[in-house]
Amino acid sequence: MSKPVIIIGAGGHAKVLAESLLRGDQTILGFTDPDASATLFEGIPYLGTDAIIFEHRPEEILLVNGLGSVGDNRTRQAMFSSFTAKAYRFTRVIHPSAIISHIEVEMGSGCQILAGALINPGARLGNNIIINSHAVVEHDCRIGDHVHISPGAIICGNCTIDDMAYIGASSTLKQGVNIGKGAIIAAGAVVINDVPSYTLMAGVPAQQKHQLQGGVK
Template sequence: MSLIVLCAGGHARVVIEALLSRGTRPSAVIDRDSARVGMLIGGVPITGPDEDILKMTIDQVELANGLGNRASRSSSGLSARRELFDRFTALGYMFPIITHASSVVASDASLGDGAQVMAGAIIQPAARIGRNVLVNTRAVVEHDCQVGDHCHIAPGAVLCGGVVVGEGAHVGAGAVVLGGVSVGAGAIVAAGAVVAKNVEAGAFAGGDRE
């Protein structure tokens, strides 16, 4: 079965590297920008637009979400990544779990379809990671945490024990969410923030940082 990466941006390079670390080389990268067709990204050719996938049946190909996000004070920036995942899963296409060879995932941790755990990240016992979640480089998800679908735990972020992160939330690079704290759905935690109390759904936490 072939594996194709969706979108040829910076995050796609990270996804490709994680796959290569496990001995899997994607067959192609798909991107909407037709001018990029024929170029290489991470040594993998860009072959065409999203619609090319529809020429392949669900038993011929698996997909990897290569679309990242850019959060702001008002938005997690994750809607496009979520929409891409939802579009193809609704058609029956599968997104495998991707874990970099240098990541650590506890034996009883749970990862949803399409979850991505990047280089140096750590998922501790009894953690529950939802579908299409990105746990980025050197992030730490401690014991008993629950991370809802479509979240991004950015590079170097730390979720201490028992943290609950709602669907579609963004926890910024280097942020620390203290034990037992809840981060609501769609909330944004600023890079470098220390979060000691619950964050409401859709709210921004972290002062003037973004």
């Protein structure tokens, strides 16, 4: 029997994850949030702040990282790292409508594959990543840890996306491009060349707009 889960956070992304978990008949113990007035869905109780998690032994529960991100993945990364350092585990969340190839696909801890997403053969997905609704990760791509691929983004074959990068909604990565660590690809951008680390790219074709520090302008 699967262990019960605790969702960290109560924002929009946490709601999407809760809905995916409920579709899979996963037992949700509750959710945590700094705001005691926060709510998710009826029947999912508020447990308290994140500190309440430590009342459960790591082997008793699984965690779900309900923190979203808009360009800056550092908060998600810090949350994931702080709990895994104490032996807690983050479970994968895979929406029933996601299509994931059975051929040579690897997924790390805490992967979140949302409604309508497509993962094709040979893809390697790191830890604590979001493949958001209707995003496409084509064959033989390499996606690093703590990456967010936003709704409708298309990652063509043989692309590499380094840790902490953010790929904006409805953007497209041409086959074989490399996206550096902490880079941000703006919504709707079309990337046809490699992108250096900590760079903001926007436009069609995408051009460098800013150099970033730690993933934010």
